[in-house]
Amino acid sequence: MSPGQCSPRLVVIGAGGHAKVVIEAVRAAAAGELVGTIDPAPASGSVLGIPVLGGDDILPRLLSEGIGAAVVALGSNALRERIGSRLREMGFVLPTIVHPSAFVAPSARLGEGVVIMARAVVGTEATVGDLAIVNTGAVLDHDNRIGRAAHVAPACGLAGNVRVGDRALIGVGSAVRPDICIGADAVVGAGSAVVAEVPSGAVVGGVPARTLRRGPRA
Ligand SMILES: CC(C)(COP(=O)(O)OP(=O)(O)OC[C@H]1O[C@@H](n2cnc3c(N)ncnc32)[C@H](O)[C@@H]1OP(=O)(O)O)[C@@H](O)C(=O)NCCC(=O)NCCS
Known part of the structure; x- marks a missing residue:
């Protein structure tokens, strides 16, 4: 990120093993402020200290609160493509x-x-x-x-x-x-x-x- 740019507020889609690796990559790259993850049926309430906020239904609210970037951390290629397209249509940026x-x-x-x-x-x-x-x-x-x-x-x-x-x-x-x-x-x-x-x-x-x-x- 270049000097003067704001750090985007990011939500991670998914809370499984791949999401953990993505969260650490986001942190290492200082790519944004991680506000939470999305999982309709999470195994626990947080992932590496990042809270699981709920299911897909809360995405419009997050967008309206200024959380405008999403990282799709789903291992299934077909699902990642489908959800990624939907997020773009909703107005999320996919960094x-x-x-x-x-x-x-x-x-x-x-x-x-x-x-x-x-x-x-x-x-x-x-x-x-x-x-x-x-x-x-x-x-x-x-x-x-x-x-x-x-x-x-x-x-x-x-x-x-x-x-x-x-x-x-x-x-x-x-x-x-x-x-x-x-x-x-x-x-x-x-x-x-x-x-x-x-x-x-x-x-x-x-x-x-x-x-x-x-x-x-x-
Ligand atoms: C190839 C693969 C998709 C097959 O999975 P599957 O459809 O569940 O197949 P099975 O495990 O039932 O195995 C079916 C046959 O293929 C063989 N087989 C399975 N994986 C194989 C592989 N990687 N190389 C060679 N043969 C393989 C099995 O020995 C079995 O042979 P048999 O019928 O003679 O006993 C899976 O084994 C695989 O390698 N997936 C890749 C996973 C991966 O790397 N993910 C990345 C995560 S970060």
Whole structure:
């Protein structure tokens, strides 16, 4: 934040494990004043000292009280995309959060509502779509294109020019060969080595990654 700018008042959507990591990233980045989290059925009354304020129904009131920024901290890619769109329509700003220990190349581009976690790397001329997550220690090399609300999980390594479709999940610790395209809504299982294209909606896993399922579970 540049000198003279006000710190935005932020609400976090979600109160689970991912929300905890997001809260610490917001604090580390001094990205705003955390006023609370939203969860209709919380496991406890607060998360890392941040109160759970209630369910989605209180969002209009928060907006009218000047809490104008929201970070969608939901692990489900489809849900994060849906809620993020709804919040934008309501008038919330979706700030981009970058943990101070991450490296984002000057030529990289990050969309709104993106979260870049600790020790992640976003390389030269990479782009990260709105509401996507680049999780702890993930490395995106040059020219990657990460889709809207996609999730590159912790400790993944994506070589140059990889394309990841909207809402796709690249599971923890996976590696992806250069120039590979992973389709929208695809899931790459934990610890996989992706050496060939992954069709939209497919679930792949293993070293090298093979198809586990071609679509969502019946
Ligand atoms: C791939 C994945 C989605 C499959 O989950 P699932 O649909 O519940 O599948 P199951 O656990 O029932 O396993 C089905 C089969 O796939 C195999 N399999 C599951 N995950 C695998 C993986 N990562 N790599 C290779 N094979 C895998 C299982 O061994 C099983 O094989 P079998 O039928 O021969 O016994 C899940 O295992 C996974 O890896 N998710 C990624 C989670 C992640 O990294 N999240 C990020 C959080 S930050």
